[in-house]
Amino acid sequence: MSQTQVLARKWRPKKFSELTGQEHVVRALTNALEQNRLHHAYLFTGTRGVGKTTIARILAKSLNCETGVTASPCGVCPACLQIDSGSFIDLIELDAASNTQVDNMRELLENALYAPTGGRYKIYIIDEVHMLSKSAFNAMLKTLEEPPAHVKFVLATTDPQKIPVTVLSRCLQFNLKQIPQAQIAGHLKNILQQENVPADDVSLQLIARAAQGSMRDALSLLDQAIAFGEGAIAETGVRDMLGIIDQGYLFDLLEALAQKNGVQLLTLADEMEAQCLSFDLALQDLAALLHRIALAQTVPQAIGEDTPDYARIFELARLLPPDDIQLFYQIALHGRSDLSLAPDEYAGFTMTLLRMLTFMPDDMTTDRPAQPAKQPAATIAQPQKPPSPVKPAPVAAAPVENTRNADASNLGWPQLSQQLKLTGMAKMLAQHSEAKVLSADSVELYVPEVHKHLLDKKYQDKIQAALDTYFGKPVRLSFTVGALSGLTPAALQQREEQQKQADAIAAIEQDPVVQELIEQFDAKLIVSTIKPIEQ
Known part of the structure; x- marks a missing residue:
């Protein structure tokens, strides 16, 4: 029985025209190859899975294709086929993460002095080059200063800051960008059509978002989704596979804020806790949703109709003022960063929601009586001098x-x-x-x-x-x-809440029934679960 090839390898681009999302790099390399303005060392930087090694291999084919140096290698000559299969004798790939020592580099550079065996150029692809030791970099530097005419170095790294400036200055550097979510989703859709695998657009958007700009990660997730869905991809399965928070909870939370319903906010938080959902992920996704709502309010054309929950996004954009959306976004970010400092994740999450509620218009909670206010004047006077x-x-x-x-x-x-x-x-x-x-x-x-x-x-x-x-x-x-x-008013409110919490804990600790349980059954009081009751 033949083994199925993973999508990331099966659909790896074999020529520049098949690359997704790196048009600026492709354009520069294409022009250089067509004009025969070749450099002896190239450096590709960028996060994982954006195409660094793929571009390096296509460049190796462009330099060694039997049709001549070209931006469009034929893909069928022995050199192209051997490079694609990883068996081309004049293409040496080195993983610097596992070959950091100077001896490995010296041996590699000594071999570089010899002419290519079968190709036009001897190509050295060094991945994660920033992992090389200082001595190995020094050894490489000597060859980069006076490289043999038949040698081309293609370096790749996720961390260019760790590469010595003396090496950087001798390389032609290209920074590969994270691939936009829409381009990833479009590429996945094209692949699935050719693989005859059914999938809905929402599922592909979710996978593309989870990939965070990495096409390789997206294809790996796509493989996983096909296996998870037994040959078909559906939104429910993708959400379960990725552990994505049900977006319905997030919309319900924002609707509860719009309705000024503090009780509903806590009810929803309790339901999320009962399902063991990650509150850290919930705040991350809440911030992402608020970003989409802000876009809907300011640049509505930026939200495509194929966006998940398109209608609910625009409904919330209508219900909530733009200032409140901006405020909620900042609170969600701060709440997530402070989550590790909270007594527990539930407390940190609900405190973030209550903070949003606090800074909404007055009389937000239904069970807190409105405070009497003085009657304002009928007209608004203009200030005589600016602040x-x-x-x-x-x-x-x-x-x-x-x-x-x-x-x-x-x-x-x-x-x-x-x-x-x-x-x-x-x-x-x-x-x-x-x-x-x-x-x-x-x-x-x-x-x-x-x-x-x-x-x-x-x-x-x-x-x-x-x-x-x-x-x-x-x-x-x-x-x-x-x-x-x-x-400040905020500090006073925090002090008051802390005092209420301390009083609630003290009341529980002094309760005769609780004390008896502790004494007779060696029970332990979980302080983080105690919540003061609003009078």
Whole structure:
């Protein structure tokens, strides 16, 4: 019984015209070959599976094809066939990862002095060349400085930063790009049509996305998907194979945010935990979904109709304001980076969702009563002078000046910022600020260095407009990068949540039933599972 050849080898390009996604490299090499402007050393850089070794082998055929040096080798002469099969005597391939020593390099370079046995050029392909030792690089350098006319070096690496500058300067360098997802999906579709394997477009998009720019990885995943689906490829099977989070959960989470439903958010998180889904992967996919929604809002033509969940993407693009999408994206990224610091993944994931909820418009949760707010004036007054520019230097801690008039005497900045009805990034800026001066005439806010990226003028302008509306007259607003006491509204809220958590843990630990279970059955209290109950 004949053995089936894996797709990555069966469909490996054998000529430049068959390559996908590296047009800039193909164009340069084609021009050089057609004009006979040949270099003695080429360096191909790029991540795994983007075509470095494949291009090196095609270049070897171009240089040794019996029809002459050409950008379109015939593919049928003995030289072309032998290079394709790996049996061409004048093509020497070396894996530097397993041949790092200087002795290997010296032996290789000594053989380079001899003329080719059957070809026009002796070609040395050295993969992962950055793994060579310093002595091996020095040995190579001597040959690169005065190479024999019949020798061509083709070096490949995923990490060009580790190659000595003296070697780099003697090579013609080409940087291979990661292959776009759409090109990978299109190539996979073409292959499956010729292999007579049925597949839907959504499955191919999922595989192409999982390959992360590597055509070799995409073909390996395609092989796996064919085996997983017993000869056919379907979306459900591909999602199971890749361990992809059911996108329905992510859409449901964003819809719960749009509906201001905190209870539904936690219910969905509980369902995801019950299915043992990866919360790290969930946040990664949530950020990717938010990116697609942002595209739908700003450049809708960038979302093709064959995009998975096309209709739901545009529905959320209509429901959620662009500012909130940008904010959710940043929160998802930060939540994922902080996941390892959380008490557990569930806590880190739900805290990220609650953070999104917190910075949405007020009265987001259905079971938290709305706080009373003062009646704003009917018209928005324009400020008499623009906000002062941001001062660059941090300022030492100082107490809040006692300049509040009767209208603001009962309010601190945490309370006032809640009543300004801010949303999105403007609300986040307010929550991460402290007031040094707070009155109906003047508000001076300090923003910690770590949050200075929030000081966008349009977010400052939104706070300015909200203050003018609240007090019914122009208010002088200024921002300074620095810190006072560190007790921003966000810090106070975090402190309050930590205290609630500590009180909840203490209450459970002191519960007589719990203590009896610990004493009699040597039970252990899993602190990370304790959640405070909102009153």
